[in-house]
Amino acid sequence: MKINSARQAWHDCNYNPAPGQTSDAAVLGVVVQKTERGPTADHAIHATLAGRVQSAIARLHNTLRAFGNAMYAAEPNDDDDREEAEAAVFNLACTRASRMTADKRERAEYVAKGVFRRYRYMHQGGQSANEDPLIKPEQFRSWMSAEYGVKLQSAAWGRDWEPFVQLCFDACYDIDAKALGPIGGVIYKMKEAA
Template structure:
């Protein structure tokens, strides 16, 4: 496990490589019988990985549940539906608290806009370097995606007035949650590097 960035460390500390157990199940399914193989040797690098992963996991476990869910949604190799839903709820609630008054119909649609922004934000930051392009930078593509995935149509007569401010607020909320979730992980990485 390399300690290059907090995003990468979050992913790597939960990543489980293809191991002997998976190989055994595959052989059993393909051949209908067990094939004897030598045991996988555990080297010092495996022990070092476990120690580093444990330090990162400890930092993650101390986060408040909403931040932990957001981080897992963004960076964990296997995100649960519970984490995704908790992250979506956190982003939506924070975005609504930063927004002005709006009609009930618009609030209902804003929930799906927040989910769409989270999808966009995740795609832009996957891989740990935050260098990917926004997959739906165009309002037309974003509206089409929300309609296709959630079946919710966003009126587009005045996109810049009606929806763009809320989209921007959702991105700001995602950035705030991201920084708050990654900060303790980055601090743990710094401490581990200093101790080495």
Template sequence: MRLNSARTAWHDCLYSQWNSNAAHFAMIQELGVGVQKTELDNSVGICAHRALAGRIQSAIATLPRRLQLFGHHMYAPGNSDDLREEAEALVFELAYGRGERMYAKRIPKAQAVAAGVLHRYRRMHQGGQSAAPDPLPTPEGFRAWVLDERGVALASESWAREWGGFVSACFLACDDLDKQALIPVSAAISLMLEAA
């Protein structure tokens, strides 16, 4: 398990290593489902991974539930619609709470915008080093994604005035939630590296 970043550690602590990926996929092909065998690989590398993973998982468990779900959506190897929806709701609530009030008819559009910003933020920060390019850097591309994925049409007229502030608030919300979620993981990594 790599301890070079909290994001990578979050991913790796939830990833189960197999002795042989080829053997595992052959079993899935043959049986139609993956089956855990009773024999475990207790090699030194696997045991070390499990020990480090347990420390990171314990750190994650100290977070409030919603922050855990946000972090799992961002960095866990598997993902689900439930995790995504919870993360989107959290980003929307935080951004909306910090910004200007809006009419009720505008809230569904704002929720779609928050979902689009989270999608962008997640894609930019996956891989552990936050170096990926913005997948939707232009307002046109962003509006097209919101329309395709959420079925919500956003007007292009006065885009910056209409949505610029809320998009910025959503990015700030994502950044704040990300930092809060990674604090205990970073602390656990620091303690493990000091002990090494």
């Protein structure tokens, strides 16, 4: 297990390679014969490091844990984690937004889901290297219509939706930071002790 970032540690901590296997071989379900030396204690070191990260994750508030799992877990996320993460983004963005009509609030819930999906894609795999695929309002509106059947008007986009989209991204960053903070603390302590 490499400890380069809290995001990567969250992702990698659930791999459980068997003795002598790399985590990739464990995931693929095959063992590739190599000319290198035989089994080592790497699996024990991985388990120790992963256990510390898993322990930090387990101590997080349910919403933060669900957000982190939806974002970074190595195993396929369950819908409960994703739905709780989307709800957290929506609720936080709404607390920061100006008042909305009931109709706009209903559509705003889907906007928050869409922004969460964009944010997750951008930070997928813990590297945070992907560009926002729906950065242009036309692309985002088209995707929202195709994915959720929600129509967002292009007229007055800058007034009606752009601020809420930004509030959703801000909420994602804030929740992400709260979820990753304790993991970063554990990593810092492990590196300091090394």
